[in-house]
Each structure stands twice: as C-alpha cells, then as structure tokens.
Amino acid sequence: EQQEEDVLRELRLFLRNVTERLSLDRRFKAFTKPVDIEEVPDYMLVIRKPMDFSTLLTNIDEQKYVTVGEFMSDAELIWQNALEYNPDSDPMDRHIRHRACALKDTVRAIIRDELDEDFERVCEEVKESR
Numbered sequence: 199e200q201q202e203e204d205v206l207r208e209l210r211l212f213l214r215n216v217t218e219r220l221s222l223d224r225r226f227k228a229f230t231k232p233v234d235i236e237e238v239p240d241y242m243l244v245i246r247k248p249m250d251f252s253t254l255l256t257n258i259d260e261q262k263y264v265t266v267g268e269f270m271s272d273a274e275l276i277w278q279n280a281l282e283y284n285p286d287s288d289p290m291d292r293h294i295r296h297r298a299c300a301l302k303d304t305v306r307a308i309i310r311d312e313l314d315e316d317f318e319r320v321c322e323e324v325k326e327s328r
C-alpha cells in the first residue's frame with residue numbers, strides 16, 4: 199500500500215545517491231560502464247555476471263531492489279569481477295585490483311555510516327510480505 203511505496207521510493211533515492219557519488223569518483227572510472235566486449239572479447243567467457251554503476255542505476259529505476267541487501271549483491275559483483283578478471287602481477291592488473299578493493303571498502307563504509315538499520319529492517323519486512 200502507500201506506506202510500502204513510500205519506503206521503496208526512499209530506498210531508490212538512497213541507492214541512486216550512493217551510486218551517483220561512486221560514479222563521480224575518478225578512482226572508479228573503470229567501473230562506470232560495462233566492460234567493452236569489442237575491446238575485451240574474452241570478458242564474457244570469464245565473467246558470468248558483468249556489473250557496473252550504469253547497470254546498477256538502471257536496475258534501481260526499474261525497481262529491481264526492495265532491500266539494500268539485494269543492491270549490495272549486485273554492487274559486490276563489480277569488485278569481485280574485477281579481482282577475478284585481473285588476477286595477474288602486472289602493473290595494470292594490480293592497479294585495477296587496488297581500485298576494486300578501494301571500491302569495496304568505500305561502499306561498505308557508506309552503508310555502515312549512512313544506512314539506518316531500522317530503515318533496512320522495514321525494507322526486509324516489505325520483501326517478506328511479497
């Protein structure tokens with residue numbers, strides 16, 4: 199009912215704000231758009247579920263996420279995929295792995311600092327009621 203729509207609208211506003219702040223951070227430029235399959239033809243062979251900030255924003259707008267936990271499951275793919283696809287010791291791989299680790303820590307710190315646990319609990323209750 200209306201209260202549920204109010205909670206889910208507030209969730210979308212929170213998730214859009216977090217995702218847009220990440221997209222503006224120059225450290226995370228490699229994560230803003232899907233990896234270009236023309237440039238990296240084997241990417242889809244290695245990574246089963248690609249993810250990036252623009253796809254997160256589309257998912258938010260399409261009302262895919264009812265809880266922050268569902269959003270985090272997709273957001274975690276961004277750094278997990280980067281660590282998996284770029285495992286080598288060469289400087290390029292190391293560089294993107296450092297950024298993937300910085301992204302992981304940044305997202306977790308934002309959620310810890312800015313997500314009210316009572317709000318997430320209400321979202322979980324909406325999810326269970328569906």
Ligand SMILES: COC(=O)N1C[C@@H]2C[C@@H]3O[C@]2(Cc2nccnc23)C1
Nearest residue numbers: 228229233237238279280283284294
């Ligand atoms: C999240 O981004 C990534 O996991 N990657 C891996 C790809 C390998 C390397 O860097 C990426 C793009 C790229 N394009 C052309 C040539 N080589 C590369 C970005």
